[in-house]
Amino acid sequence: ASPKELAVQRTLVEDLGGSFHHVIGEDITAALLEFARGVNATQIVLGVSRRKGWQYVFGPGVSATVASESGPDLDVHLVTHDEVGKGRGLSSAPRATRIDRNRIVWGWLVGMVGPVLLTLLLRGAAPSLGLANDMLLFLTLTVAAALLGGMLPALASAAFGSLLLNYFFTPPVHHILIANPKNIVALVIFIAVAVSVASVVDLAARRTHQAARLRAESEILSHLAGSVLRGENSLESLLETVRETFAMESVALLERESDISPWTCTAGVGARPHAGRPEDADVDMPVGDYMSLALSGRVLPAEDRRVLAAFAAQAAVVLDRQRLQSQAAEARTLAEGNRIRTALLAAVSHDLRTPLAGIKASVSSLRSDDIEWSDEDQAELLEAIEAGADRLDHLVGNLLDMSRLQTDTVQPMVREIDLDEVVPLALEGMATPAEHVVLDIPEELPMVAADKGLLERAVANVIENALKYSPAGERVLVAASTMADQVQLRVVDRGPGVPDDAKDRIFEPFQRYGDAPRGAGVGLGLAVARGFTESMGGTLSAEDTPGGGLTMVLALRMVPGRPQTKPDLPAAVTS
Incomplete structure (x- = not known):
């Protein structure tokens, strides 16, 4: 890495309370394990990138080597890139046979190499087995190619096998000719059986893929329905689920007030959520007249929009729920304030007026010129004034303290x-x-x-x-x-x-x-x-x-x- 990137890493690690070290060694694995054991580490977290299959020819890689040589005293955690564990999108609709690549390779090998080996075997070991038996053996290879690779390897195997049968086993031998009409019928049946078996395998692969896709859709919709019933999804987590499910770079919920109002981004996740017009995004899913879900990253196939529409509708529901909860919280705050004000007025009407009335009566008595108060009477009136003032001070102090508590201004x-x-x-x-x-x-x-x-x-x-x-x-x-x-x-x-x-x-x-x-x-x-x-x-x-x-x-x-x-x-x- 560049020195600038290392400086950023060092700052981040130190801000998080960690320590940053440069480790030098001839062997990366040995230097890393030696350093970890030297600082009595118990956990190692390694970032690893995904490797192609052929790259393992040059070795298992640093991460696998560290994991295998760490021993019982170190736990190794391997963390790949940001997309690990994320959705790769729903499977696209099958346009052709959705068969595993390895099976297709084996289908082509059996369909093309198998007839050659079978021809050599029959010509050398069993030259007089008979055309019918020869055709059954070639048909077996074609059926095997169909079962493994589907339609194309089966058709190629049938065509190639029919040529070999015609050239080596059908009179006249070593000519692309058929003298007996019965052999022509046998070859046609041979090709028809191969095509039929390949069609069945291809259809089964399509149905399997469709079932897997429908199962994925049902699981997503079931989880979505459960979250609706539980009311547990926040808007941001729902949009993040959309982004992961459809393997998008960003997802934004856009909203506007009227037909002529500009669109605004109410919520968004990912890198640079779309904030313009919904139709300018890679995928636009309208939710009503004034709300839309905008996705950036790739264009979705038409069959994915059905699930996306369910997510968009749920996003609108979650947004409405959040706004209702906010309004309910504001209403509760106002109601609590009204209750406190009502209670305060009820309290002030008596509990604060009573000491004030006592103080006023005592002061008015002391100021009266009609009565000559003794020293004991004056002391008693002054004591009543002091008691009333103390009581007022206590009540006002409690009111101020409660206001501080309810406005979260108490800093102990x-x-x-x-x-x-x-x-x-x-x-x-x-x-x-x-x-x-x-x-x-x-x-x-x-x-x-x-x-x-x-x-x-x-x-x-x-x-x-x-x-x-x-x-x-x-x-x-x-x-x-x-x-x-x-x-x-x-x-x-x-x-x-x-x-x-x-x-x-x-x-x-x-x-x-x-x-x-x-x-x-x-x-x-x-x-x-x-x-x-x-x-x-x-x-x-x-x-x-x-x-x-x-x-x-x-x-x-x-x-x-x-x-x-x-x-x-x-x-x-x-x-």
């Missing part, structure tokens, strides 16, 4: 962190007093791969949800442990629990299970928590608490390298 910065650092921080930012939470976070836990800010927000939302549904006087347990290659954080409450069929629905936006009190939030806490957890590669699921209640399990990937042993008696720390 995953690094190694300790749970015993994150969970206390999550408790500090909560409005609920921390004495209602019991922590059991062993210091010996392995580190986890997570985003500290997202994990803190997710943990806070899960704990707040547990506190919201916990009975008065019951505390929420937050415990961590290892499980396989994960670290699991369990938030356990003793609330009413959730049925199994509703465990997944509680993680959907704007869902508040059961008889949650008005003003208990807009139902985004668990949805945001699960979204943040999954964006970090973790999971958040719900399961029943033994004895009643709900347990949220937040699982994150463990970072190896730290001890995973827990103390024998972990002490429960109350915050």
Whole structure:
């Protein structure tokens, strides 16, 4: 290869993470195997070109030699050119006998050489066998030529054999003459039998070829029908199947909007798919008035267009299905957006107005000149304002987080962190007093791969949800442990629990299970928590608490390298 081509190969190999080597040696096979064993290779992939039969006279070739000498420690994979395994097109209609080439060669040898050898044998070993027996022996050779090679070798054998019979065995001998009329009838029958047998063989070959072609067509159409029923074909894979089946260079699906609109290529495969008028391609298969399948590479025979028409119709169906699926996806997106907007308006109508009303009432009371508030009353009003502002901040934060999740703009910065650092921080930012939470976070836990800010927000939302549904006087347990290659954080409450069929629905936006009190939030806490957890590669699921209640399990990937042993008696720390 040229240095430029080698430079391109080197760049490609290095971009794929491989290493490029020049190997020098007198013998290609020996140098290749020696290098492979030197780098402890287990696989060798060789590109090979197809060889003519006569080329094997000069040796089996590098690929076959490498495969035979590789031994048990190396697996050799031989890869030929791009067309290997591809379709060569459906067989063309039989215009003549479709018999194997080797059989035709043997037919000609038996039909032309056989009569000469038989003549020498009969003249030397059995000169007085009789004309009838001589003709039967020559007829046997002609029938054999017909069975092997078909019509042409049989006719040639019959003509050549009749001449030899006339010249050497029919009186007058050594003359192309027939004295006895009976011998003329025998020769005519001889030729007629030869032609009949050859015709039968030729007809059988035609029928065999037609059966093979029809079987190929039926298999293609059966596969096509199955893909239609399963709905599994993409447009590109279908066009690639067309290209491989008919051995084309490229296939394109062309479309236009009206009779005067230009044609555009909707989809194409292969080298330089046709993008102009369909009639300018090698093969044009219309699909309706404004769609056509254009094939480039060769002109197809008329009998192939029947199968091509089925492919073209399927291509139109697949294109329509893809467009319908796209429209359905857009409709689902719009419907989901409408649902979220409706739920948001319903939530804003009360959950956001309630704290605003409390803040406004407290501020109006403080600004009133008619009443003189004591220091305790002012402190209580200010506390109500602060609580309402915190609640608004929490609700607005959850709304913003959910919008980030639904627009795929959350980009977590995953690094190694300790749970015993994150969970206390999550408790500090909560409005609920921390004495209602019991922590059991062993210091010996392995580190986890997570985003500290997202994990803190997710943990806070899960704990707040547990506190919201916990009975008065019951505390929420937050415990961590290892499980396989994960670290699991369990938030356990003793609330009413959730049925199994509703465990997944509680993680959907704007869902508040059961008889949650008005003003208990807009139902985004668990949805945001699960979204943040999954964006970090973790999971958040719900399961029943033994004895009643709900347990949220937040699982994150463990970072190896730290001890995973827990103390024998972990002490429960109350915050």
